[in-house]
Amino acid sequence: MSVTVTGIVGFIVLLLLFFLGFPVGFAMALVGLVGFCYLVSPQAGLSLLASDVFFSFSSYSLTVIPMFVFMGSIAFYSGMSRRLYDSTYKFLGRARGGLAMATSVACAGFAAICGSTNASAAAMGKVTLPEMKRFNYDDSLATGCVAAGGTLGILIPPSTIFIIYGIMTEVSIGKLFMSGIFPGIILTILFVITIFILCRRNPNLAPPGARATWKEKLLSLSGVGEMLLLFALVMGGLFIGFFTPTEAGAIGAAGALIIALARRTLSWQGFVNSLIDTTRISCMVFIIVTGAIIFGHFLAVTRIPLEAAGWLAGLPLPPLAILGIIILTYFIGGCFMDSLALITLTIPILYPIILALNFDPIWFGVLIVLVCEMGVITPPVGINVYVIKGVAPEVPLETIFKGIFPFLAAIIVNIGIVIAFPQVTILARSYAVGTKAFARDKSFW
Numbered sequence: 305m306s307v308t309v310t311g312i313v314g315f316i317v318l319l320l321l322f323f324l325g326f327p328v329g330f331a332m333a334l335v336g337l338v339g340f341c342y343l344v345s346p347q348a349g350l351s352l353l354a355s356d357v358f359f360s361f362s363s364y365s366l367t368v369i370p371m372f373v374f375m376g377s378i379a380f381y382s383g384m385s386r387r388l389y390d391s392t393y394k395f396l397g398r399a400r401g402g403l404a405m406a407t408s409v410a411c412a413g414f415a416a417i418c419g420s421t422n423a424s425a426a427a428m429g430k431v432t433l434p435e436m437k438r439f440n441y442d443d444s445l446a447t448g449c450v451a452a453g454g455t456l457g458i459l460i461p462p463s464t465i466f467i468i469y470g471i472m473t474e475v476s477i478g479k480l481f482m483s484g485i486f487p488g489i490i491l492t493i494l495f496v497i498t499i500f501i502l503c504r505r506n507p508n509l510a511p512p513g514a515r516a517t518w519k520e521k522l523l524s525l526s527g528v529g530e531m532l533l534l535f536a537l538v539m540g541g542l543f544i545g546f547f548t549p550t551e552a553g554a555i556g557a558a559g560a561l562i563i564a565l566a567r568r569t570l571s572w573q574g575f576v577n578s579l580i581d582t583t584r585i586s587c588m589v590f591i592i593v594t595g596a597i598i599f600g601h602f603l604a605v606t607r608i609p610l611e612a613a614g615w616l617a618g619l620p621l622p623p624l625a626i627l628g629i630i631i632l633t634y635f636i637g638g639c640f641m642d643s644l645a646l647i648t649l650t651i652p653i654l655y656p657i658i659l660a661l662n663f664d665p666i667w668f669g670v671l672i673v674l675v676c677e678m679g680v681i682t683p684p685v686g687i688n689v690y691v692i693k694g695v696a697p698e699v700p701l702e703t704i705f706k707g708i709f710p711f712l713a714a715i716i717v718n719i720g721i722v723i724a725f726p727q728v729t730i731l732a733r734s735y736a737v738g739t740k741a742f743a744r745d746k747s748f749w
Contacts, residue, residue, distance in 0.1 A: 307343055311606030314339045318599070318649075328645040329588070332595030336602040343605045352601055360594040364550065366471065370586040371553025372462045375534070375560045376418035377581045380427045381574035382564035388413045388531050389431050391524040394516040401503035401510040403439055404449040407432045408495040411453030412488065413528065415460040416535040417556065420585065421643070421680050425454025425688045429695035442509040443699045445502060448707020450695075451688040452495060455677035455715070458643065460488035461539060462553065465643060465676065468593060469669045472651045476666070477549045478542050483670050483729040485539075487722055491674075494714040502710055530563050589644065596648030603652055616657045623661045624723075630654055631675055631719070638679015639686075646676060667722070670729045674719050681708045 305313070314335050321331040333353075341349030360366065379385060392406035392413070399405065411428050418424050429450045436446040458465040461481035470477035503510045516524075538556040541547045547555065564570035616626055633654075637646045658668050680688045689704050696704075722728060 307606045308608060308611065310339060310343060311603060311608040314599075314602060314606070322645075327591070329591035329593075329595035332592075332599040332645075332649065336595070336599035339602040340598075340605060343602070353598060356597045356601070357594055360597060361590060363471075366467075366590060366593065368462075368467055368477070368550040368553040369464055369589050370582055371550070371557045372418075372464070372467075373420065373423075373585050374578065374582040375538075375553065375556040376414075376420065376423055376427075377578035378557065378560040378564055378570065378575075379414070379417050379531075379534075380423070381578050382560070382567065382570040384417075384530060384560075384563070385410070385414050385427045386431045387524075387526070388528060389428065389435075391526075391528045393435070394521045394524040398512060398515045399500075400507060400512045401445075401499045402512065403432070403436050403441060404445055404499045404503075404510060405496045407436070407449050408453045408492055408499065411450070412456050412460060412492040413531045415456040415488070417462075417531060417538070417560065418457050420464055421454050421457040421677070421688060422691050423581075423585070424457035425451055425691045426695060428453060429692050433692075433696050436510075440511060443696075444703050444707030445499070445509045446707070447692050447696060447699055447704040448709075448711060449495065449499060451681050451686075451692045451704060451708050452711030452714075454688045454691070455680055456488055456492065458680075459484050459491065459670075459673050459677060461485065462549075462556070463673065464589060465647060465673050466669065467549070468589070468644060469647060469651065469672070471593070472596070472648065473655050473665055473669070475669070479666050480669050481539065481542060481549070483666050484673065486728045487670055487674065487718060490721060490728065491677075491715065491718045494718055495711060498710050498714045534559050534563070592644055592648055596652075599649070600652040608653065612653050612657065614660075616660075623663070626657070626661060627663065627723075630657070631671070634672060634675040635678055635682075638676055639682045643673075643676035643680055646679065647672065664726070667726050667729050671719065671722055674715060674722060678712055678715050681712065 318331055318335045321335070322328065337349055337353055340352060389406060389410040392409045393403060396402040396406040396409065407428060410432070411424055414428055415424050418427070429447075432450055433446055457463070461484050463481070463484060466480040466484060467477055469475075470480050499510075534556055537559050538552045541555065542549065542552050561570075616629070619626060634646065634650070637650065655665070658665060680686060683689070683705050686705065686708070689701070689708065692704055693699070693701055
């Protein structure tokens with residue numbers, strides 16, 4: 305077989321393994337190794353396997369992932385997510401649909417110290433769904449807003465998807481973080497507007513909650529304060545240039561632990577559980593990245609990325625039309641694959657096309673994360689939907705999927721805003737670049 309045909313066969317086998325439930329990272333590593341051995345030599349393939357595994361698990365850049373995951377785990381097990389929700393509920397709960405609005409805002413706040421869509425959905429689902437059930441919220445609205453709100457975990461920094469995208473494309477992780485801030489805020493506002501419109505059209509979806517006094521509102525702000533403190537500590541340091549993303553992750557994890565110990569809200573079992581969760585999630589990410597690197601080397605030998613880039617770039621279509629094809633590809637792929645696996649699989653192929661079309665790679669990274677947000681709540685896979693199903697097993701799966709469709713419309717609107725007004729991705733980034741003189745590591749920006 306020719307090298308191109310071998311690459312196509314490898315893709316088919318890889319997709320088959322995905323559908324059979326084979327672990328994503330191992331599937332990519334297996335296909336990449338066998339394909340590389342076939343095209344080059346078994347000796348070269350085994351040597352490449354050893355070097356790729358060593359490079360991935362000893363990579364300094366990837367150490368940022370366990371730190372941010374640990375920070376989110378500590379925040380959950382110490383009750384920060386519940387205190388954040390209680391605070392937002394005091395301010396928004398009185399309105400019809402206020403509990404759902406508070407959930408969306410709280411998800412955005414928790415995303416600012418979590419970085420994972422699944423963890424955000426699970427953490428906030430455990431806190432918010434019992435409350436909305438107690439106030440007789442419609443199941444589709446309650447579960448839909450939590451599943452959609454969890455997607456903010458991969459858009460609002462810190463985000464594991466941004467970290468992996470930055471490592472794979474060799475673009476600044478700091479710039480990616482800054483670029484996700486305003487699109488994340490806009491999407492949170494769009495979620496709140498969506499809930500307001502739904503409850504205005506059908507008041508039976510969500511009754512108004514209890515009124516809180518101003519004293520209760522002010523006292524509840526401590527729940528927001530600790531989240532803002534952590535976010536300011538991590539992102540403020542990055543914004544000004546005091547430390548790199550890896551250092552920011554360590555500072556954030558230490559900050560979350562100090563707050564939890566100071567409040568005496570973290571039990572020994574909670575600390576152990578946070579370590580277990582951090583280890584499990586980090587190992588999963590590391591294995592997926594390692595598999596993607598091995599598969600990427602196989603693709604490089606087949607020359608499929610270069611040929612695909614040349615073919616797409618040479619189509620008699622305007623760049624925005626080609627971008628639309630790429631977005632549609634990601635949307636369809638997201639319906640069947642985890643967002644992290646989708647990005648690690650496709651970026652080696654599509655990134656050269658983006659460069660050939662002269663699109664800003666940072667802007668494209670934000671855009672692709674938005675599209676992947678749709679994938680994590682879209683059937684048939686919709687991993688966040690299954691996470692919420694695990695939190696609320698009594699709610700039928702079709703009810704949860706029914707509840708996410710209005711929020712899908714909000715994400716689509718946000719994608720349109722980012723495409724039409726790319727400036728929203730560079731507002732915070734522009735200021736950060738302007739302050740890079742204060743950074744110890746000038747290459748960070």
